Each structure stands twice: as C-alpha cells, then as structure tokens.
Amino acid sequence: MAVLVKKVELSLLDRSYVWPIAKGMVITLRHFLKQITTPTNKRFTIQYPDMKKPMPAGYRGLHELKRFEDGAIKCVACFMCQEACPARCISIEAEEFSELNFTQGFEEKRPSVFKIDMLRCIYCGMCEEACPKDAIWLRGEYELAAYDRLSLNYGKWDLMNTYAGLDGKLQVGPAQESPATASRPVSA
Amino acid sequence: MFLIFALITILGALAMFQQKNVIVAGLCLVLTFFGVAGLFLVLANPVAAALQIIVYSGAIMVLVLFTIMLLNSHEEEPAIKARPIQRWVGALLIAIFGAFAFRIVAGSKALAAVNDKALPVEGMNLNRVGEELFANHLLGFEIIGLLLLAAMVGAVALTKKEL
Amino acid sequence: METLAHLTGMSVVTIWTLLKVLLVFGFIMAVAPPYTWVERRGSAMMQDRIGPNRALLFGKWQILGLGHALADGIKFFFKEDIVPPHATKRLFWLAPLLAFVPALMGFAIIPFGRSFVYQGSMYHLSLLDPGNGMGMLYPLAIGAVAVYGILVAAWSSNNKWSILGGMRSSAQMVSYEIGLSLAVIAVFMKVGGYDPADIIKDQMAVGWFVWRQPLGFLVFFTCMFAESNRLPFDFAEGEAEIVAGFHTEFGSMKFGLLGLAEYAHMITASGLITTLYFGGWSVPFMPDAPVLLTILAFMVKLLFFMWVFVWVRWTLPRFRYDQLMFLGWKVMLPLSMANLIFNAWLMSRGG
Numbered sequence: 001m002a003v004l005v006k007k008v009e010l011s012l013l014d015r016s017y018v019w020p021i022a023k024g025m026v027i028t029l030r031h032f033l034k035q036i037t038t039p040t041n042k043r044f045t046i047q048y049p050d051m052k053k054p055m056p057a058g059y060r061g062l063h064e065l066k067r068f069e070d071g072a073i074k075c076v077a078c079f080m081c082q083e084a085c086p087a088r089c090i091s092i093e094a095e096e097f098s099e100l101n102f103t104q105g106f107e108e109k110r111p112s113v114f115k116i117d118m119l120r121c122i123y124c125g126m127c128e129e130a131c132p133k134d135a136i137w138l139r140g141e142y143e144l145a146a147y148d149r150l151s152l153n154y155g156k157w158d159l160m161n162t163y164a165g166l167d168g169k170l171q172v173g174p175a176q177e178s179p180a181t182a183s184r185p186v187s188a
Numbered sequence: 189m190f191l192i193f194a195l196i197t198i199l200g201a202l203a204m205f206q207q208k209n210v211i212v213a214g215l216c217l218v219l220t221f222f223g224v225a226g227l228f229l230v231l232a233n234p235v236a237a238a239l240q241i242i243v244y245s246g247a248i249m250v251l252v253l254f255t256i257m258l259l260n261s262h263e264e265e266p267a268i269k270a271r272p273i274q275r276w277v278g279a280l281l282i283a284i285f286g287a288f289a290f291r292i293v294a295g296s297k298a299l300a301a302v303n304d305k306a307l308p309v310e311g312m313n314l315n316r317v318g319e320e321l322f323a324n325h326l327l328g329f330e331i332i333g334l335l336l337l338a339a340m341v342g343a344v345a346l347t348k349k350e351l
Numbered sequence: 352m353e354t355l356a357h358l359t360g361m362s363v364v365t366i367w368t369l370l371k372v373l374l375v376f377g378f379i380m381a382v383a384p385p386y387t388w389v390e391r392r393g394s395a396m397m398q399d400r401i402g403p404n405r406a407l408l409f410g411k412w413q414i415l416g417l418g419h420a421l422a423d424g425i426k427f428f429f430k431e432d433i434v435p436p437h438a439t440k441r442l443f444w445l446a447p448l449l450a451f452v453p454a455l456m457g458f459a460i461i462p463f464g465r466s467f468v469y470q471g472s473m474y475h476l477s478l479l480d481p482g483n484g485m486g487m488l489y490p491l492a493i494g495a496v497a498v499y500g501i502l503v504a505a506w507s508s509n510n511k512w513s514i515l516g517g518m519r520s521s522a523q524m525v526s527y528e529i530g531l532s533l534a535v536i537a538v539f540m541k542v543g544g545y546d547p548a549d550i551i552k553d554q555m556a557v558g559w560f561v562w563r564q565p566l567g568f569l570v571f572f573t574c575m576f577a578e579s580n581r582l583p584f585d586f587a588e589g590e591a592e593i594v595a596g597f598h599t600e601f602g603s604m605k606f607g608l609l610g611l612a613e614y615a616h617m618i619t620a621s622g623l624i625t626t627l628y629f630g631g632w633s634v635p636f637m638p639d640a641p642v643l644l645t646i647l648a649f650m651v652k653l654l655f656f657m658w659v660f661v662w663v664r665w666t667l668p669r670f671r672y673d674q675l676m677f678l679g680w681k682v683m684l685p686l687s688m689a690n691l692i693f694n695a696w697l698m699s700r701g702g
Contacts, residue, residue: 018569021667028397028666035396045401211506212442218499238488246495246528250521253502257518313484314545 055140060123062141063116065159066134073160074135077111084130089120114156118144139163190230197223214253221245235314363472371478375458383614384420386657392416393658394665427607435508435600442507447601447608450500454615457493460485461622462547463653464632464646476632476646481548488545490623491532494578498524500612501580501587501597508600516596520587523577523675527584530683531574534567537691538627540698551631555638561628566690568628570683575624577679579616582664586675621656625649629656 013019035043046053055061066074077094095112128137141162146152200220207213221244228237321329388403392415395402406418434443464476475481479489498521505517538560539545542553554560561568577584588596598609625631629652632645640648670678 024666025662028662031399032393032396032662035399040401043401044399047401047404209439212439215442215499215503232484234484235488238485238492241492242488242495242528242532246492246498247525250495250498250502250525253506254518254521254525257502257506257514314486314488314539315543 055142059140059142060125060138062118062139062144062154062162063121063127063136063159064139064163065114065136065156067160067164073110073156074133075111075114075131076133076135077109077114078132080130080132081127081136084126086124086126087120087122089117089122090127091115091117111156114159116154116159118152118154119149141166190227193223193226193230195223196220196226210256211253214249214256218245218249221249235317367474368478371476375463375478376455379455379458379615379618380611382618382657383611384424385417386614386617387423387610388417388420389658390661390664391419393661397662397665424607427604430603432603432605435510437509438600439507439509442503443600444605446500446504446507447605447612448500449503450497450612451608451615453493453497453500454612454619457490457497457616457619458622460487460489460547461619461626462551462631463622463649465640465642466548467642475548476642477547481546483546486545487535487539487547487550487627490619491528491535494531495524495528497578497616500609504601504609505587505597508597510600512593512595513597513599515593516587516589516599519672520580520597523580523584523586523679526676526679527574527577527683530570530679530687531578533684533687533691534571534574535627537564537567537687537694540691540694547626547631550627551633554630555633559628559630564628564690564694566686566693570687570690571627572624573678574683575620576660576663577675579620579660580613581617581660583667583669584675585669586672589669617657617660618653621653621660624656625652 040047041051068074077092079092079094082088082090082092091113092111092115093113094109096108097110123138125138131137136159144152197220200216200218200223204213204216204220207216221240225237225240225245228234228240392402394400402416403419404416406416406422408414408418408421434440459478462475462477462481466473466475466481468474479485485492501520502517505513505520538550541560541563542550544550544553550560557563576582580587586596588598593599598606601609631652632649634640634644634648637644
C-alpha cells in the first residue's frame with residue numbers, strides 16, 4: 001500500500017516568500033543575539049583544551065591508588081584486581097614491610113610494583129569491584145595519550161600521584177619513577 | 189585620450205580576427221566595445237558609453253560567450269586558407285566601405301558643430317535622451333518595440349516544441 | 352591641503368581626488384578581511400557555535416579570532432601559485448583581476464558624505480563628482496561587466512565544473528540585471544534625474560525610497576544578491592554539485608583576489624542599496640548635518656547592509672537552478688514592471 005503524501009498547501013502569505021523569509025531572519029537574529037550575549041563559559045560549546053566538562057561521579061577514567069591520610073598506600077597487594085582484570089593489564093609485585101602504623105593497622109604487605117598498561121585497560125571497573133580494601137578506583141581523568149607505548153605503562157607512583165595533584169593534595173613518593181610522570185602535564 | 193581609446197578599439201578588433209580560439213576572440217570583442225565606450229566618453233556622451241557597456245559587453249557578449257561555451261568548449265578551429273580572390277574582394281570592400289563612411293562622417297552636421305568652436309559642448313544626459321526619444325522619435329521607438337516583440341515571440345515559438 | 356598641493360606641485364583637485372581614491376579603496380581593502388571574519392563568526396553565532404578563535408596574534412592575543420583573517424591573508428600570499436597544465440594561461444592570470452577591478456570600480460559613484468564648501472571651493476565626497484552624466488548608470492554598467500571575471504575564470508581553468516559554474520552564473524546575471532535595471536528606473540523616474548546626488552537630495556526632501564517604493568526595493572535587494580553572486584544565489588559555486596565552481600582550480604593569491612572580489616562586490620552592493628533606497632549619507636531628521644556625521648550615517652547604513660548580506664546568507668538555503676530562473680524571469684521581472692507601471696500611473700495622476 002502506497003503511502004499518500006499529503007501535499008502541503010501554502011497560504012498566499014507563505015507563497016509570497018517575504019513573510020517566511022522575514023520569520024527565518026528573525027530566528028537567526030535571535031540565535032545570534034542570544035549567543036553573542038552569552039559569556040563564553042556558558043555557551044553550549046565547550047572549548048576543550050581551555051575548558052573541560054566536569055565528568056559525572058560514576059565516570060570510569062584513569063585509576064587512582066588510594067592512600068591513607070598519612071600518605072601511605074592502601075593497597076595490600078592481594079592480587080585480587082590482577083585476577084579480576086579481564087584485559088589482564090594489571091601486574092603487581094608484592095613486598096614485605098614492617099612499619100607499624102596505627103592508621104593502617106598491621107599490614108605487612110604492599111605492592112612494590114603496581115603497573116597498569118593503559119593501552120590494554122578497558123576501563124571496566126572490575127578491579128574496583130574486586131578490591132577488598134577499596135584501594136583502587138576509577139576516576140574522571142581521561143586525557144590518556146602519549147607519544148610512545150612505554151609511557152602509557154603507568155606505575156605505582158603515577159597512579160597514586162595523578163589525582164593528588166588535581167585534588168590539591170601533597171604528592172608523596174619519588175616523582176621520577178617513570179618518564180611518564182614528567183612528560184604528562186597535570187592540567188589544572 | 190582619443191588616441192588611446194581608438195587604439196584599444198582597433199587593436200581589439202584586429203586581435204579578434206587573429207584569434208583562433210573563439211572565446212578569446214569574444215573577449216577581444218568585449219575589449220573593442222570598451223574602446224568604443226571610451227570614445228563615447230571622449231565625445232561627452234556618457235549615457236551612450238554606459239549603455240554601450242551595459243547592453244553590448246554586459247548582456248549581448250555574455251550571451252554570446254554563454255552560447256559558445258555551451259556548444260564547444262576548447263576546440264580551436266583550423267584556419268581556412270583564403271584564396272587570393274577572396275583577399276582582393278575583401279580589400280576592395282573595405283576600401284569602398286571606408287570611403288563611404290568617411291564621406292558620411294565628413295559630411296555630417298555633428299562634425300561641423302565640433303569644428304564650430306562657438307557652440308558650447310553640452311554633455312549628453314539621460315533626460316535629453318529620453319526627451320529626444322519620446323518627443324521626436326516616438327514612432328520609430330514604437331515600431332522598434334513592436335519589431336523586438338515580434339522577434340521575441342518568434343524566438344519562443346521556434347524554440348518551444350509544444351506551446 | 353594647500354601646503355600639500357604646493358609641496359607636490361599638483362593642483363588641489365588632483366590631491367583631493369587622489370586622497371579620495373586612497374580613502375575609498377583603502378577602506379574596501381581594509382574592510383574585506385574583517386568582513387570574512389564577521390562572516391565566519393556571525394555564522395557561528397547564528398548556529399550557536401563559537402566560530403574561529405584559535406589563531407593567536409604573535410602567539411599571544413586571541414582577540415576573538417581576528418587573527419584568522421590575517422593568517423588567511425598571509426597564507427594566500429605564501430602558498431604555491433599553481434596554474435593547472437590545461438588551463439589557458441594568460442586568461443587564467445587575467446581572470447582574478449577581471450573579477451576584482453569591476454568590483455572595486457562600482458563604488459566610485461557612491462557618495463559617502465555631504466559635499467562641502469571649503470575656502471570657496473566645493474568638495475564632493477564621492478570619487479566621481481556629481482553631474483558627470485553617468486550617474487547611476489555607471490554602477491549598472493560596471494555590474495554588467497563584473498560577470499566577465501567569473502566567466503573568464505571558469506573558462507580558462509578548463510574544468511567541467513568551473514565551466515558549469517561560470518555558465519550558470521552568467522545566465523543568472525543576465526536574467527537578474529533586467530529586473531534590477533527596471534527597479535532602478537522607477538527610482539530615476541520619481542527623482543527626475545539619475546545622479547546619486549539628486550537621488551539623495553530627493554530622498555531627504557520627500558522620504559526614503561524604501562518607504563516610497565517597497566516593491567522596487569524588494570526587487571532591487573534580491574537582484575543585488577544575485578548580482579554579487581551571494582547566497583542564496585551563489586550559482587557560480589555550490590560545493591554540493593560543482594565542487595567550488597568557477598574557482599575550483601584557483602589557488603593562493605589568485606583565489607584570494609577572487610574572494611576579495613566577492614566581498615568588494617558586497618560592499619559596493621550595500622553602498623548602492625544605501626544610496627538608492629536608504630537616503631545615502633542623509634541623517635534622518637537632520638537636514639543640515641555636519642559632514643562628519645553624514646559620513647558616519649553612511650557608514651552605519653553601509654555596515655548594516657553588509658551585515659544583512661551575511662545574515663541572509665546564513666538564514667536562507669540555496670535555490671535550485673530552475674527556481675532561480677523562475678524567480679528571475681517570472682517573479683522579479685513582472686514585479687519590477689508592475690512597480691514601474693504603478694509609479695508611472697501615480698505620477699501621471701500628479702502623485
């Protein structure tokens with residue numbers, strides 16, 4: 001069955017074109033005036049490198065390795081995340097340590113190496129789910145690009161410090177653990 | 189001034205005949221029209237100059253070039269060798285026409301007026317053209333209008349298959 | 352000015368003319384690049400975008416993207432100047448000039464301010480003094496010639512799309528010129544003269560022609576768009592169907608000149624609309640405005656119409672070719688004729 005397209009009958013006013021054109025001009029003028037009077041930071045367009053959209057709370061971007069208040073790492077190197085990771089991008093090496101710290105309790109194990117290959121990671125958040133200590137979570141940072149593959153192999157201190165800088169907290173630890181830390185600008 | 193414009197006119201016309209390329213020849217003809225318009229300006233007749241440019245270079249030559257472009261774009265016509273007799277006849281005709289044109293110009297009242305320094309040179313303007321056209325030459329004007337109308341109707345009748 | 356005349360050994364009139372030429376052409380050349388900027392930013396604003404704003408002046412100042420106009424100019428100058436191998440070379444070189452020069456010349460007749468008397472001699476603020484006998488026929492003639500730039504550009508680049516664009520554009524220009532001329536003739540008739548000075552004086556005395564002949568204004572306005580090859584009548588170009596039309600093969604400064612010609616054309620067209628229908632340099636309700644104020648009034652009107660050109664471009668979609676011909680021959684021509692006959696009838700009744 002064919003679809004009957006009803007032909008739109010234009011009124012005389014519409015067929016004269018003058019009035020519809022005037023209407024159209026008014027519409028564009030309205031948009032123009034509205035846009036030109038809106039300050040730049042309130043326009044629809046987000047001028048990306050200068051302005052950034054705040055990410056929603058549940059956004060899964062770059063991981064952060066959480067710390068205690070005194071700056072010590074929360075991770076206990078239990079390898080749960082490494083096991084849970086479907087992309088197998090996390091590699092952990094554990095080490096013993098025996099400093100007694102009352103905020104942490106009596107943990108005796110911590111990661112000496114905690115690497116996430118960001119090129120492999122699929123940002124699924126399974127590590128976050130698997131972690132028994134809430135020591136890893138995925139946050140809003142999404143500018144993950146580099147000129148070579150190695151610098152996207154994020155180490156322990158990268159993961160701990162990236163957000164510390166953003167949150168205005170103290171960055172603790174050797175800053176030059178990997179070249180990535182130095183080359184990646186922490187945008188404000 | 190006169191020499192410049194006359195040279196433009198004549199050189200444009202000569203270049204037009206020399207060109208093998210039809211479009212370039214057409215552009216040379218436009219140049220000639222400009223020269224003629226300049227000559228009108230020298231004769232204190234800016235109206236004729238403006239009309240020359242509007243009508244000839246602006247409308248007619250555009251249409252001619254349009255048609256040429258529609259028909260063949262870039263073919264250059266091979267020059268046809270003229271026979272000696274054609275050349276002689278051509279030269280003769282040019283001489284005859286030149287003589288007649290010279291006689292007409294030399295015998296015209298306008299030239300006498302130009303030579304007569306007592307008459308003030310009055311620039312032509314559109315108002316005078318209009319008065320002349322509608323007061324003194326109304327019949328001719330109407331007949332030309334009718335003729336053009338007939339030509340237009342004829343052209344439409346020729347080109348349209350079903351009317 | 353007398354000292355200058357004395358120093359250079361030229362007459363005051365020559366100096367004054369030279370000054371005006373410099374002023375007007377300098378104005379057009381200076382306004383064209385910012386005009387491209389207005390076009391781009393304006394279109395962005397109308398579409399709720401931001402528009403070009405990344406080019407920095409000396410790597411520092413972002414001044415709303417004005418650097419883009421400058422950068423474009425620099426780019427045009429330093430790009431490789433390519434002539435396609437099958438182009439007709441001499442015409443290919445000539446074409447941008449043929450487009451650019453008439454576009455500039457048209458402005459010469461437009462008075463941009465009140466004539467004034469200074470130390471006993473009269474100074475006119477237009478390149479061609481009033482009473483030269485050409486009057487408003489001059490811009491019509493120049494406008495008629497302007498099509499050659501496009502035609503020659505199209506033909507010499509030996510490209511199918513270019514030729515298509517050039518042919519469409521020439522057919523369009525010829526069609527719309529008739530409506531344009533007839534609309535202008537109605538103005539001449541009412542004024543009883545065709546000198547821009549007379550037309551402005553009449554409008555100062557009686558009223559702007561846009562109120563007295565709205566139909567004529569409509570026709571003239573539309574035809575002016577068609578004459579300057581401007582959207583919605585940009586049939587010489589048309590990215591969707593014929594690539595870039597007549598300037599497909601052009602690059603570097605040749606393309607720049609063709610673009611400048613378009614903008615110069617728009618400026619001239621705005622000047623014509625202002626002079627013919629909006630009272631030229633006259634200031635409303637001020638018959639004896641000072642000279643500078645008249646120049647200012649003219650500039651305001653001119654800039655407004657230049658803006659209208661941009662405004663219309665980003666509002667209306669393009670026509671189809673048959674619609675263009677329909678509009679030109681079956682709407683604009685009868686409308687302008689009706690306007691002419693109606694006005695003649697009014698005048699015959701002593702109106």
